[in-house]
Amino acid sequence: MSKVDNWQVGLVAAQNREFEKACELWLPLAENGNPMAQVNVAYLHMRGLIKDADLLIGEYWLSKAKECDQPEILAMVEIIEKQREIDVFNELSKGFG
Structure with a gap:
């Protein structure tokens, strides 16, 4: 399968909530x-x-x-980092509730 095929099949897998399969397809691309x-x-x-x-x-x-120097990628990274901060805050807040 080509890189493009792996990408597309991974997208379909993720859309179908087949996250293990998506990760298996995307990991070589990430590497x-x-x-x-x-x-x-x-x-x-x-x-x-x-x-x-x-x-x-x-x-x-x-x-x-x-x-990378791609603004759209860096924006996605920032969103994930913000979500992580929210998750940590929510977990810590449970201890005070």
Whole structure:
């Protein structure tokens, strides 16, 4: 399967909530420097959408995506980081409720 095919099949898998399959397809693209794949793999890990989700792996892929100079990618990274901050705040707030 070509890189384009992996990307497209991964999108369809994610739309069908087949996140494991999407991650398997996007991971090689992320490893080859595709910043959009890096963001997507990071998101799947950080939101716990895959079986072996790992926050540190998510952070790693997010940091790799930050290395690109594409404004739309950097905007997506910022959104994910803000969501992470909200999640941490919500978890901490539970202890005070």
